[in-house]
Structures are given as C-alpha cells and as structure tokens.
Amino acid sequence: MSDYHIKTLEEYFKVYRSSVDNPEQFWGNLAEEHFVWRKKWNKVLSWDFSKPEIKWFEGAKLNITENCIDRHLATRGDKTAILFEPNDPNEAAQHITYKQLHERVNQFANVLKDQGIKKGDRVCIYLPMIPELAISVLACARIGAIHSVVFAGFSATALSTRINDSDCKMVITSDGSYRGAKTIDLKCIVDESLEKCNCVETVLVVKRINSEIQMKEGRDKWLQPLLENASTDCIPEIMDAEDPLFILYTSGSTGQPKGMVHTTAGYMVYTAYSFKNAFQYTENDVYWCTADIGWITGHSYIVYGPLANGATTVMFEGVPSYPDWGRFWNIVEKHKVTQFYTAPTAIRALAKEGLELVEKYDLSSLKVLGSVGEPINEEAWHWYNDNIGKKKCPIIDSWWQTETGGIMISPIPYVTPTKPTYATLPFPGIQPTLMDENGNEIKGNQADGRLCIKFPWPSIARTIWNNHQRYKETYFTAYKNMYFTGDGALRDEVGYYRITGRVDDVIIVSGHNLGTAPIEDAVNEHPAVAESAIVGFPHDVKGNALYGFVILKDTGESRNQDNLRKEINQIITEHIGPIAKLDKIQFTSGLPKTRSGKIMRRILRKIASKDTSNLGDTSTLLNPEVVQDIMDNAH
Ligand code: WTA
DSSP states (O other), X not given: OOOOSOOSHHHHHHHHHHHHHOHHXXXXXXXXXXXXXXXXXXXXXXXXXXXXXXXXXXXXXXXXHHHHTGGGHHHHTTSEEEEEEOXXXXXXXXEEEHHHHHHHHHHHHHHHHHTTOOTTOEEEEXXXXXXXXXXXXXXXXXXXXXXXXXXXXXXXXXXXXXXXXXXXXXXXXXXXXXXXTEXXXXXXXXXXXXXXXXXXXXXXXXXXXXXXXXXXXXXXXXXXXXXXXXXXXXXXXXXXXXXXEEEEEEOOSSSSOEEEEEEHHHHHHHHHXXXXXXXXXXXXXXXXXXXXTTSHHHIIIIIIHHHHTTOEEEEEOSOTTSSOTTHHHHXXXXXXXXXXXXXXXXXXXXXXXXSHHHHTSOOTTOOEEEEESSOOOHHHHHHIIIIIXXXXXXXXXXXXOTTTOSOOBOOOTTTSOOOTTOOBSBOTTOOEEEEOTTSOEEOSSSEEEEEEEOSOOTTOOOEETTOHHHHHHHHHSSSTTSEEEEEEEEEOTTSXXXXXXXXXXXXXXXXXXXXXXHHHHHHHTSTTEEEEEEEEEEETTTEEEEEEEEEEOOOSOOOOHHHHHHHHHXXXXXXXXXXXXXXXXXXXXXXXXXXXXXXXXXXXXXHHTTOOSXXXXXXXXXXXXXXXXXXXXXX
C-alpha cells in the first residue's frame, strides 16, 4: 500500500523522505492505487524548469469526473456529495447525493454539448455560490471543455478582459445573486461585459433570484428548460493527463491578470491527496470551506479535492454577517461540520464581533480548523484556537497559491505540532527553499529569505494561457532552476516555515490578490488624475488595505477632494470590482522617484504604514523634498 493517509509524525517524516528520494515512485504508486485510469502513463514525470516544461503522468488517459463522481456511485451513491446552504437561513438546505450529482452533471454536460461546446473549448462561468456553479465546473470537465470561473464579485470590465483573454465561447451565469440582504444583477453585468467580447456565442442563464432580465435573442438561453430535456447519461470524454482542465485568473504585479492553466491528472492526484491529509478527512465527516469557487481554494478544496475523496462538501451561498455574525457558527451546528476552512480576514472580522454569537452555538462537531490566503496574525490564531476550536482542534495554517494548485506548506492535523503564525512543514513531494537577494540558496535553519520550490509537484500550473513567456519570466527567471513564489518566508530552528508576505507588487486585501498596476491604470483613467501610486498598509480586519497617492492635473480649477475620492473609487469598482477600492486617497504634488524615473514604493509603503522613523536610503531620489511634503499630509 502507498502512503496515502499520514497518521503520525514519524510516518510523515518517512513519507516525506521517500517523496524526495524517489518522487516518481512515490507519486506513481499513489496515482495507481487511488484513482481510476482509462490507460496508465508511460512516464510519471518529465521536467525542465529552464523552458519551463513540466509533465506528469504523460500518456495516461482519464476523466476527472469519473474519479470525483462515478467511482463513488457503487458505495456512496446515497451519500451527500454537495450540501448547499442558501443565503437565506429560512430556505431549506439541499443535500445533493453522489447519484444526484452524477445525473445533474451529466444533464448539464449534455446541454453544453447540445450548445456546441466541444473538448478544448473555453467556457466562462460567472455564477454565485449555488449548486449550478459546482455542477457546471464538473460538466465542463465531463466533456473536456476548459472552464474559466470568474469570481462573481468582479466588474463587467474585469469579466470581459478574462473572457477575451481565453476566447470563451460560452458564458454561464444567473439572473442575479443573493449576498446577505442585497441582490446583485449578475446578468446585467454579463450583458455589459459582452459588449466588448466577440467570442461568446451562447449565454446560459440559471434562474436564482427571479428578477426581470433582458434575454438577447439567439444568444441567451434559460438553463432550466434545456436541462429538463437533457439525458442523465453522458459518456465522459477521455482526456490525456496533460490536457488542460481549467484556467483561473490571478493578479500579477503588472499588466493583465494571468490565466493560470491547470492540467488534468497531476492536479487531480495532488488535490485529492492533499485534501485527505490536510484535513484528516474520514468517511462520515462534513467538510466546509467558506471560500468562493471563483478562487483556487474553491476549485481545489470545495470541488475537486473533496469529491475525489467521496466527501461531503458544504457550499455556502451567503456572507458571514447575514442575518448576523453568528451565521458561520449556526451552519457549523446545523450541519455538524467537522472540518472548517476559512481565511484570516474572516477570522478577524468575526473576532471583532465578540463571543456572544459564538457561544450561542454548539461547535463540538469540529475536529480541524484551517486558515488560508494570507498570513494569520498571532491574535487571530489564538482567537480561532481558543473560541472556535476550544483548544482541541488543530489549526492548519496552509500556505499555497493559485499557481501551486494545492496546499504546499501546512501542518497535518493531529500529526504536526502547530506553532502560531507558522505554516510549518512542506507536504510530501514539496521541496521548499529560501534564497537570498543575490540568488544564493540559504542553507540551515533560522533563515529569512525568498520562498522558492526546487522540484515540480503534480499540481503546479503548467503555463499562463497564451503567454508562456510571461510564465517563464514570472516564476522561473528570478532564481535558476527554481519556481519563485513571490513570497518572503522565515525558517525557524526546527525547519518550520513562516510566510511573511508578498515581496512583489501584489497586495493581499481580505485574502484577495490585487496587483497594484491595474488599479493604478484605473485611477489614471480619471480625467483629473495625472499620475498615481498604490501601496498596501496594515489593516486590522482586511490584513492589508490600499493607499493611493494621487497627483492631479493642474487645470487651474479647484475640485472638491471628497468628490474626487468617490469618483476614483467608482472607476476602480467599474474596472476591477469593489474589492480593489482604496481606503485612503492622498492628493500630492509629487511622488518620490529615482533618477531613472521609478517610483520608490518602499518609501510610500512606509508612509502609508505610519512607519517613518527610518525611511532607509533616499540618496538616489531625484526629488527628496516631496517626501517630507507627503509625510506632512499623510493619513
Ligand atoms: C498568500 C490562495 C501566508 C501568499 C490559496 C500567496 C498565504 C498568496 C497563505 C496566494 C498562508 C496564501 N500564509 N500567506 N497560509 N496562504 N497566502 O493565489 O502571499 O489567491 O502567495 O491562493 O496568498 O494567493 P492565491
């Protein structure tokens, strides 16, 4: 038997060692014993980080939905696969069994085929957290279409950029969505975005909020009647191991979002294996990840990882504050949730609300707590541990990325001793290292450097859609023969890792990755703006918030600054979405620049963070006088 389920620390070290000493044997055995293949691979791994080219299980044939659904039917047909908890607590939860999921995915897949979608076509999914989101993802995978889920909080402009970049033939959306007490007209946003897209032939619309919407003749179709006429049988498309499974966009420090491409077999093997171990999942558990499927966490740990293990996975449509801040704990009690996986920003927001709403509910079903998306600060860690886990549920502070596909560094609950704020040890198969600024590997413990990974793992993204050069430059050129994560990290005396944050111009706000450049581009669209620079500063709930330094054009007129601030944030909302709005906007006459014209963001970051005792070396500044001026008018 392979080492699929790690139960002790001793086992972990043994398994880890074998995964590094004999990676091909390690992953080959795991893949063979725990998944269904139509044809076995010819070679477990071939790779070259200089190209970069990475292939896992080459030559193998499979369909991921057979692994996530069909193979469970004999033994788990009546078990709940997806447990849907609606926004409104008075609306009944839905228990979708594996058998029902099989039927619904097949019907949906047949609708996609009827609408002309074929293997390799890109389908954009812009849906709220309703069952059709997971089902449409799986339906694409069933027929080999490449899904590109776009988080339904993104604006029309952000949506059209993503649709055009991957040339999507279809968009799947809903009339609207519920978010707490609000409704959002998703279909209107899609209509607006499609004014800028020529590639989309069909829009399938799920009815969710029963709002009046426009249906464009020939293009827009209600999903429900199509489903009713579709067969519940759909023979899965047989895919090559390295066929793309999905594209998911993530922000880069510059330019357009990056369409990370994940392929079939390696992604499946790694997400399934990491899910099992990171959550110590056992058969009757009820697992809940609060992320949206619009992010990688939802792809890997709401849909694919849990379903590949035959798990029950909760999908929650709403928000933590509706109808009150006790909602999460209400859901834990109601469905007897055993593993709960959320983000530090949610933990901090919940902690602010006091304990009354926590103590009202019975949380004794919980066994494992998880955190993901940004560093978890010590205070939040203890609050989570003391009040939610009652000091008996290990917290897995799991570090990973859209690009890594699955959890990379994380404690294994009940196996790895935890340490607040530390993601601790790498998962089997993951070989992290720290690099110094001169490109040298830092050996030994008690180190501080840039986090890189030395060896491929099965779920690494294979490329950026339509831009392999950017993939190479972003991840494989900073350090020779290494994957560079963009994060800084510490390694303590026993080899535990603590992720300290981004070292590039990506800022994580409430767990969402935002690149500064696209936000600056949006701000600069305002007719009164000459130039802008955006930096992050610490925020007690969001982790980081955005601070914009803005130079106005000299038009001779005086403008109301508060109105300008509102207008600037409105433009950001239209271009990217409300998540990218600036918390502070300071109008300034200049920005600190080097002689070569580069904005010195380091200085702006310090000013925004109110950490101005030591601004570091400012001798290369072209205009040092502006620094004092900015400081005097900050915050
Ligand atoms: C950050 C989310 C510290 C990190 C799965 C990474 C974390 C980026 C952690 C990826 C953690 C994620 N501790 N930082 N446990 N988890 N991050 O692509 O900066 O949305 O590079 O993937 O989030 O964010 P992404």
